[in-house]
Amino acid sequence: KSQTTLLERETAQVKPPPMFKVVLLNDDFTPMEFVVLILQKFFSKGHEQATQIMLNVHQQGRGVCGIYPRDVASTKIDQVSRFARQHQHPLQCIMEEA
Ligand code: TYC
Numbered sequence: 001k002s003q004t005t006l007l008e009r010e011t012a013q014v015k016p017p018p019m020f021k022v023v024l025l026n027d028d029f030t031p032m033e034f035v036v037l038i039l040q041k042f043f044s045k046g047h048e049q050a051t052q053i054m055l056n057v058h059q060q061g062r063g064v065c066g067i068y069p070r071d072v073a074s075t076k077i078d079q080v081s082r083f084a085r086q087h088q089h090p091l092q093c094i095m096e097e098a
């Protein structure tokens with residue numbers, strides 16, 4: 001019999017959530033070591049990978065720190081902004097749909 005069950009119809013409608021890149025922007029004032037600390041503290045990077053990402057942002061002007069569901073990406077941007085402001089650094093990050 002070819003009757004679709006309620007479970008099958010619901011399952012077909014489950015889409016993966018939209019994902020967002022968290023993008024770090026370069027500036028002339030935030031110390032390199034502070035950016036490395038941010039990447040370790042909020043993006044769970046090791047010191048070596050954090051340094052690579054920071055240098056990439058420094059040279060290219062921007063770089064992806066991670067890709068997350070909307071609310072996680074939004075929270076990370078909030079955490080980075082507050083922490084940077086607490087330390088009087090102008091560091092900025094933004095989110096973009098992946
Ligand atoms: N350009 C900064 C400096 O020379 C370092 C830096 C890297 C700042 C990455 C922000 O997102 C950034 N001190």
